[in-house]
Amino acid sequence: MSRGTWLISRLLQMLPTFLLIGIAVFVLARLLPGNAVEAMLGERGTDEAVARLTARLGLDKSIFAQLMAFLEGVMSGRLGDSLAFRIPVTRLIGERLPVTMMLTGLAVAFALTAAVPLAFVAALNANRWPDLLIRGVFQVGLSSPIFYVGLVLLTVFAAWLRLFPVGGYGDTLGEHIYHLFLPAMTLGLSFAAIVMRNLRASILGVIHAEYVDFARAKGLRGSVVLLRHVMRNALIATVTLVGLEIGSLLGGAVITETVFAVPGVGRLMVDSIFARDYPVIQALTLVLAVFVSLAFLVTDIVQMWLDPRVGR
């Protein structure tokens, strides 16, 4: 199979998954007890008022009709209006998606910046104090709940030391990075720990592998050997991890966005679940599913490119 046809078949394979996810999330959303109208009207919802608003929002149609309308809308690119905000879902998500992408991207960048060099230091000093210290610190990171880390970082670096803003997103790219610095550190911490640990193990494996000894015997300097052989393997491991962990990073984004008041899709998702805003839940799940699937695909492609043995 050529790479082109492989790519096309991979993309085609995704379509039924998205259809299934669409139906699954539609059903899941309708299984949630209560509905948007009751939640919106709350204590003041008389039966009359509830009935009126239900009809007004088109929720009085049969579930099957609603499902068909939803699927038809997805095919033609119309995802409906948010029940709570009464604006198109695409606009709502469009405003928020870049924020979460940026947060997740920065978190990965931070994690790699911290974990990659430290993994080398740890591996080259295996079982000596730098190794133990680095592993210990990351172990603690891996064991800390995101909301707790966020709370502590927020209090220390934003409230006491005033080094960073407490929350928000800002207006320019520079401001975005400045505002997302602490949230990205929080979100990236456990990912950094996972990368560090895997990378260290993989470097240790390579160092003891025969071809490195062979290269060394050929007279290449130690650091060059490391760079050439270790880097490639390290990269493959890291790329794989990014792909594997993207789902849990997005999950972590939910909590991070809540603690730091970052207006991303994670918080939108939770808010929409709590408001029973079906169109937003449905559309957002699909968007995230597409995003995660593409991340898997990119991971596979990069793996193939870095390591021809992984071809199909």
Added chain:
Amino acid sequence: MKRPPAPLLGGLTILGAMVAFAVAPGLFVPYDPLAFDFTALLAPPSWAHPFGADQFGRDLLSRSIAATAIDLQIALFATIFPGTLGTLIGLLVGWYGGIADAIFGRLVDLVVTFPFLVLVIAIVAILGPGLANMYIAVTIVGWVSYARLMRSEVMVQKNGEYVAACKVLGYSTPRILFRHILPNAIRPVLVYAVTAMALAILLGSSLGYLGLGAQPPEAEWGVLIADGKNFFTTAPWIALFPGTVIVIAGLGFSLTGDGLADLLEVKR
């Protein structure tokens, strides 16, 4: 097998202490963890209250200790249920392959493309908050990791010589699967399960933090932190100590998991 490494001993010590706190909290708590004390509202840490007291004057050391049982229960159940289900599915899918494997692949795609926490929140919202429903949610979502691990391990094992030998001897498939392949393939799953316990505690406390996990007045570490977050600048001890306790507990599980991995020589 090698000598048990130091991290493993450290991890086991922490877990041992947790089990002791969970089994016989009465031996360790200085106060009734649910009793109000209006003379100690928001009392800072002192000899009388080493972890301080909360807005009801409840002793936080006692509450942190009393919470151990619930968090340990979360760690165990949120691992055992999805672990057992996932292991069984992985075993069968790995053995039979074919259509089962294809369906499995689709299911895995479906589950992994949903963000884990969001899916758990949605399921808990459907079933209602509380620990039992949290376990159901975690099982529905969490079995995938175990099944994947088991499946790939079984696919390696089923080509092993001993399996061929079993077949020659005419053993039944269930016997081959459960008596021979399972014991050989389970090690990575077990190691993963121990690490997953740390993640389960983090998940349980995250749900508790959102008000969807353990219900008051039960003390759960995440709930304790949620209780304390509004006092974080004025009475930081309310959240700080339970937070530290979670970190230590998580450390206990991950050190044990790492230690076991080294000991059993499981590659991870």
Added chain:
Amino acid sequence: MQRTNGLTRRAVMAMGAGLASFATLSAGGAGAATRGGKLIYARYADSLLLDPVWTDANVDIWVSSSIYETLLFPTDDGRDVKPGLASKWELSDAGKTITLTLRDGVKFSDGAAMKAADVKFSLDRARNPKNGAWADMVGSIDSIEIKEPSTVVLKLKHPDPTLLPALAMFNTGILPEGPYMATPGKDDEERYKAFAEHPIGTGPFMMTAWQRGQKMTFKRNPHYWATAADGQKLPLLDEIEFQIIPEDSTRLLKLKAGEIDGTEFVPFSRVKELQADSNLRMELWPSTKVVYVVLMCKDKLWNGSDNPLSNKKVRQALNYAVNKEAVIAITTLGLGKPLQSFMSSATPLNIMGGPLYPYNLAKAKALMAEAGFASGFEASVMMTAGNQDSTNNLTAIQQMWSQIGVRLKIEQLDNPTNTKRYRAEDFQMRHGGWTDDIADPSEITSYFAHFPNVHSLHSGWKNDKVSALYLASQEEVDPAKRKAQYKELQEIYIEEAPILFLFETPYPVVWRKNVTGFVQIPLGNNFFEKISK
């Protein structure tokens, strides 16, 4: 809006002093306030929709008065009405005709003058039963006539003492007919959504940008009609940016760091600390917020089992067994006040007969024994998950009721589940809170006590005498008689105790010290036009 003259400000201060002392609001007449600048105000949740009649939630109502104004305004103490877009009004024909004279010089934010036709259009829209949840509030209007260019006459089906307050309620906000009808859209459904994206009203501010869930920008309306006491044109600010920050602790951290100028819904546990901060000013505005636990009064619970709470003595015992002062101390750190009726003390016609069911364990035990529950029973209460105040209240109550043998199970449910369950009357007890939308006791009474509306907060409590008194009061134009009806109605309600009476709380709002001039009335509406920084 002409909202704070010296006298009413003092009245507000006096009421505030009863709750807690807060610093002088503004410099008053001492020198002109600074004009211009941008205010950043953090809210706990975003608005959803800025349309007067389709609005459902406090998050919309409380800021929409900066965009849409009403013919009458609620007074600052929330108990009465004062001139608004109508400069005067007259009742005639035994209360069945109301003649309103429109204020001169009122312009919409697009520069067009407000005309009587706009008023008729807006009120007709507000009373159309197909529109929104609030049409009943102005349901007594039979017809609306334009008499002169600036005179509008309302003919009523029957005398209605609640209509004047209703003309000061957000749902009767005035929109411009021309631009509204010119909004593209094939029906009102599409039109109201599109109009609400760029609303036009007569209020001091215009909404110019809105990223849902992130922030909303209000710019000063250059055509605004009102002036401050010192003759300055209002509003004083050029711009307000509302930032949405759901976490209480994050909002306060941002305030302390100076990233925002003010914020609402401060947790009571933080009030003392903020009062002590010399950079900040903590304001506690008198409110109509009441906190209570609804008790199911039906004989059987949803699952068919017997319900001990159907016995009045049990409900009274539960009330006596709760030490409200202690709950207030724990949850509000002493900032709440025990309820004196089901309605707040800022609601007109509250009987104000002193705290209800003073803590008395012996009496509670005796009542339980009389009701045949000497050894108590198991009970459950539901609340919205994650609400720290509800958790605190119920945890304290759980502890107190254990003294009379009531073993309380707390169920935390997410908001829609909680709502669904109580609408289905599938609960035994539920934690609740309420704020009035209108400067009249009729709204809260219809929900709490008048069975046909929502089964008395879905408790199933039915009292024909109370309903009769309520219905009579809805058409009673003699204030003294109406007061007597409300007195009797409240006395019956208190005696019957279909709720656990807890407490009322003020609205806690905190500002950077340099920000002055904010007003929040007991109904909750926020007024920003006199703010300067």
